[in-house]
Amino acid sequence: MLQLNQVSGFYRKVGAMSLSRYMSIGSALLVTIVLTRLLDEEVYGAYRKLWLIYAILGPVFISSIANTLFYRGKGESRDEAIVANMAIGLLYGLLTGAVAWLFSPFWATQLNVQDLQAGFALFAPYMAFSVYAGIAEPLFVTINRKKWLISYSIAYNTFEAALIVVPFALGLPIEQVVIIMAIGPALRSLFLTALAFKNLSNGITLSRVFREIPVSLKYGFGLILLSIAGISATEVDKWVIGSFFESDALFAIYVIGAKKIPFIIALTSSVSAALVNEYVNEVRDGNFEGILREIKKVTARLSLIIIPVIASLFIYAEEVLTILFGQTYSASAPILRIYMLTVLSQLFFPQSVSLASGKSGVNAFAGFTELAVNIVLSIILVMTLGLIGPALATLVGHFLFTLILMAYCFKAFGIKPTSFLPDARVRSLWWSLGGVLLTGLVFKHIILWNWTGLVITGIVCALLVMLSLRKFR
Numbered sequence: 001m002l003q004l005n006q007v008s009g010f011y012r013k014v015g016a017m018s019l020s021r022y023m024s025i026g027s028a029l030l031v032t033i034v035l036t037r038l039l040d041e042e043v044y045g046a047y048r049k050l051w052l053i054y055a056i057l058g059p060v061f062i063s064s065i066a067n068t069l070f071y072r073g074k075g076e077s078r079d080e081a082i083v084a085n086m087a088i089g090l091l092y093g094l095l096t097g098a099v100a101w102l103f104s105p106f107w108a109t110q111l112n113v114q115d116l117q118a119g120f121a122l123f124a125p126y127m128a129f130s131v132y133a134g135i136a137e138p139l140f141v142t143i144n145r146k147k148w149l150i151s152y153s154i155a156y157n158t159f160e161a162a163l164i165v166v167p168f169a170l171g172l173p174i175e176q177v178v179i180i181m182a183i184g185p186a187l188r189s190l191f192l193t194a195l196a197f198k199n200l201s202n203g204i205t206l207s208r209v210f211r212e213i214p215v216s217l218k219y220g221f222g223l224i225l226l227s228i229a230g231i232s233a234t235e236v237d238k239w240v241i242g243s244f245f246e247s248d249a250l251f252a253i254y255v256i257g258a259k260k261i262p263f264i265i266a267l268t269s270s271v272s273a274a275l276v277n278e279y280v281n282e283v284r285d286g287n288f289e290g291i292l293r294e295i296k297k298v299t300a301r302l303s304l305i306i307i308p309v310i311a312s313l314f315i316y317a318e319e320v321l322t323i324l325f326g327q328t329y330s331a332s333a334p335i336l337r338i339y340m341l342t343v344l345s346q347l348f349f350p351q352s353v354s355l356a357s358g359k360s361g362v363n364a365f366a367g368f369t370e371l372a373v374n375i376v377l378s379i380i381l382v383m384t385l386g387l388i389g390p391a392l393a394t395l396v397g398h399f400l401f402t403l404i405l406m407a408y409c410f411k412a413f414g415i416k417p418t419s420f421l422p423d424a425r426v427r428s429l430w431w432s433l434g435g436v437l438l439t440g441l442v443f444k445h446i447i448l449w450n451w452t453g454l455v456i457t458g459i460v461c462a463l464l465v466m467l468s469l470r471k472f473r
Contacts, residue, residue, distance in 0.1 A: 023150070027157035029324070034165050036256070036325040045248030047174055048255050049111045050119050052242065053100050054127045055235050060227040061092035062134030064220040067355065069138035070276055072216055078142060079204045080212040082196055087209075088216060089132045097128030111242040116174065123178045129185035136192055143199040152191075160184035223355075225364030232371050237390030240378045254387060256325055257335025258394075268346040271298055275352040283356035291356065292419050295349050300422030302347055304429055304468040308436045310340050312461045315440035316454045338391040345398040348420045350405035353413070362412075366404040370397040432464035 035044055065085050072081035100107070104120035113119075140149035163184050167177040241254045279291040313320060317333035317340075325332075354362045374397035381389025409415040439460045443453025 023153040023157050027161045031161050031164050032256075033324055035168060036252075036329060038165075038168055041249035041252045041328060043174075043248075045250070045252035045255070046113050046116055047177075048252060049113050049242055049248070050116065050123050050174070050178065052111065052235065052238060053107060053120070054096070054123070054130070055238075056228070056231050057096045057099060058127060058131055058134070059231045060224055061089070061096060061131045063227040063231075064223040065089045065092065065135055066138045067223050067276065068216045068220040069135065069142060071219060071280060071355075071358075072212070073138065073142040077212060079200045080208045081216060082139065082142060082200065083204065083209045084212040084216045085138075085220075086132075086135055086193070086196060087213060088220065089135050093128040093131035096131050097124035100124040100127055111239075112246045113248070119175045119178060122175050125182040126178060126185060129182060129189050133185050133188040133192055135196075136188070139192060139196055143196075145199075156184060156188050159187075219358070223364075225361065225368070228364075228367070228371075234394065236371065236374050237378050237394050240375075240382055240390045241387070244382055250387070253329065253332050254335055256321065256329045257332030258339055258391060259336065268302065268343075271302070272349055272352045272355075275349060276356045280356045283353065284358070288353065288413060288415060291353060292415065295352070295420055296423045299347055299349070299420065300426040303422050303426050304432070305465055306343065306347065307429060308432050308461045308465055310343060311433055311436045312440055312457045314340055315437070315444055316450070316457065319450055319454045334388050335391050338388060338395055342395050342398045345402045347422075348402055348406070350402065350409050350420055353409050353415065354405060357413075359408075359412075362408050363405065366401050366408070369404060370401040373397050373400055428468040432468050435464050436461045 377393030
């Protein structure tokens with residue numbers, strides 16, 4: 001019975017976190033769809049360059065706070081961990097805003113948008129509040145309000161999407177838009193602060209919080225290094241494109257293509273976080289059986305869903321981009337195809353084992369190795385292959401990260417790399433994948449019915465995935 005309850009708890013966490021992230025991703029996708037039709041490529045490209053600082057620092061600090069609270073928020077230290085990580089989140093938010101504000105002339109020059117120097121500075125409040133509000137997901141899970149997380153996500157994503165789209169639709173300049181955008185995360189920050197203190201026990205004291213802060217900081221520091229490396233490795237190609245090419249329109253084309261199918265990445269990252277949260281006590285005691293058993297099952301299930309979907313999108317990348325963002329952005333298809341392949345590295349979870357064991361520094365080492373390789377390859381390949389070069393470098397770096405952590409788990413814990421592979425039920429993947437590929441290629445390249453083929457291939461993909469998943473019942 002304990003095992004059943006544990007599995008149920010694991011999937012409840014995955015479900016709540018995934019739904020919340022899906023709402024954020026869906027909102028961001030909808031905003032992108034509107035803006036790519038509302039703004040020309042030059043303006044949209046310049047606006048997206050403003051996000052590059054936050055794209056690295058924001059997720060870095062939010063990931064550190066979130067994973068630290070997942071790790072420290074179990075048991076008697078729950079309340080102290082909540083307050084300590086809120087204080088740390090405030091510090092990180094102010095630091096992120098300061099980096100944007102103080103170095104705005106440098107960012108504008110580096111990214112070839114000198115006329116947006118004020119835009120980088122004025123974006124600072126949005127960054128600061130957003131980092132602090134990043135405590136939301138682990139806070140709702142820690143205080144056992146997972147269902148509230150869904151309502152919270154619906155409300156804030158709707159409101160904040162309007163704060164972006166409406167000002168642009170009214171013709172306001174980018175500098176004014178980013179000021180208005182800060183209203184959303186500012187209100188979120190106030191709400192989360194009130195919610196956190198309402199759910200604290202009466203026994204909490206400042207002295208215990210001050211004792212918790214260095215513990216959380218120490219654990220979170222390894223996560224910061226890991227996130228800086230991992231997120232920088234994902235974003236470095238965009239910095240290279242922004243630095244090597246002056247055209248904002250070309251940057252917009254690259255950014256639209258450089259998407260790792262965000263709905264899938266949200267699911268895999270939720271699984272990874274839930275594995276750490278659910279099995280941390282077992283792993284601390286040196287018992288890896290539970291987490292490895294769960295990894296095999298969830299990897300098999302995810303593979304059966306994700307790989308056929310990637311195959312169909314790979315074939316019809318131009319059509320999908322045209323539907324979502326307009327004909328102009330169909331030129332992003334080669335970049336999108338490469339980025340789709342990076343998703344395959346997310347189907348294995350050695351990072352969850354090392355994080356649950358408290359070895360976040362190992363993940364950081366793997367991440368910095370990935371970053372170093374990505375930077376060198378991006379610069380080399382952008383000069384030889386052009387626009388697709390940095391995307392290929394990102395693909396190589398992602399798989400290198402996973403292989404390094406598998407090697408560490410084998411050396412430190414005796415866990416064989418095959419322990420992270422899906423179980424035997426995934427064999428049905430091959431016939432379902434073959435069916436999707438055959439259908440898609442016939443319609444697009446033989447019959448030449450692109451749009452009809454997109455619909456039919458999607459239906460075939462869904463049917464084959466459902467048949468494959470019947471093995472898990």
